[in-house]
Amino acid sequence: MTQLDHRAPKPPVRPPFGVRLLGVVLLAFSIGLLSCQALWSI
Amino acid sequence: MGAPTNLPPEQRRTLGLGELLFGGKPVLGGQAPLRMRPRAKGTLLYLLPVPLLIAALVGLGAGRLEVALIAGGLFGLFMLGADLTRRGLKAEVADQTLRFARLRPAPLKTLGGLLIGLATGLMASWVVVLGLGLSLAYAGVAMLGFHFVYGFESWGRQRVVASDDERTRKIVAALAEAERQLLDLEQAAARIANRELKQRLARIGVQGRAILDQIAERPTDLFRARKFLNVYLDGVKQVADGYARTHRLADSRELEQNFRNVLITVEQAFEEQHQRLLKTDLMDLDVQIEVLKKQLEREGVR
Incomplete structure (x- = not known):
């Protein structure tokens, strides 16, 4: 029996910088904007 | 990463x-x-x-x-x-x-x-x-x-070894179980205050991993190391866990000394196990070299 190919699975592919930046913008647009709106609406 | x-x-x-x-x-x-x-x-x-x-x-x-x-x-x-x-x-x-x-x-x-x-x-x-x-x-x-x-996680568990072979899966399962026991051992070590005993447990962990690596390199060693996997590893994990739970409640010098003695014995047993596996590998290699040499001589190749 040969040696086990017991290598750990590859880490998840890191999305390109542009995609991550878009993600940050979307999060800021939804959570950030809404929570600011919540603050002003009081 | x-x-x-x-x-x-x-x-x-x-x-x-x-x-x-x-x-x-x-x-x-x-x-x-x-x-x-x-x-x-x-x-x-x-x-x-x-x-x-x-x-x-x-x-x-x-x-x-x-x-x-x-x-x-x-x-x-x-x-x-x-x-x-x-x-x-x-x-x-x-x-x-x-x-x-x-x-x-x-x-x-x-x-x-x-x-x-x-x-x-x-x-x-x-x-x-x-x-x-x-x-x-x-x-x-x-x-x-x-x-x-951040990404969502994929559904289903990732496989450690890409093989459908039953024997390979059994070996990986045995190694995974042993690795979990080593993690439990380290968890127990983290709860023990005595630095010397902690270090002994850490050394046992390192030795244990070396043996697991050795088995992974050469899966046929699993049979030879079954005592290590089934008896020593489980035993030391249970003793370490028990000591970690009780040593703060009962500050007994005798208990500490007994635990120390067990750890020393386990360290020696692990080291012997590792050396035995290495030695077996070398012996197998010697036999293979000898067989190849004889075959080449028989066929008149020098």
Whole structure:
């Protein structure tokens, strides 16, 4: 029996910088904007 | 997290529980420490809802209890989602560094992302008073953003070894179980105050991993190491766990000395086991060389 190919699975592919930046913008647009709106609406 | 997975199998090592929990970087066996930081920490998820906390405080100051409760509750939901995401990111890194076992019990990042989406939708609907469609749209946008930055976990467990062979799967299962026992051993060591005993347990952990590596390199060694896997490893784990639980309650010198003696014996047994496996490998190689030599001589090749 040969040696086990017991290598750990590859880490998840890191999305390109542009995609991550878009993600940050979307999060800021939804959570950030809404929570600011919540603050002003009081 | 590229470095560990680019290493050849023989240079990789398993991760200690201390490293898993505290992110430390001990150097064991002269190997370079692994980079343990996750690529993202989820800080953004903690920061973005802060105006909601301020809104809750302002609402409380203005005597509007329902506003304070809703905004505060939603802020708590965001923090829970952020915390789950952070833990999921850490677990992801730790899980990738393990060699045989898989630790991730629940898709924490995915749960975190769903909570963030839910909290965003509820915030849009309850606090900003948007319609159902718009609230769902905001929740969707938040979850899409989450996926782009942190990513949702894939469903199903990743396999350690890409093989359908029954025997290989059994070997990997035995190695994974042994690796879990080593993690339990390190968890017990973390609860013991005595530095010397801690170090002995750490050494046993390193020796244990060396034996697991040896078995992985040469799976036929599993049969030879069955006593190590079934008796010693389980025994030392149970004793260490029992000592960790009771030594603070009963400060007995005799108990400490007995435990020390057991650890010394186990250290010797592990070392002997490792040497025995190495020796067997060398003997097998000797036999193979001899057979090849004889075959070449028979065929007149010099």
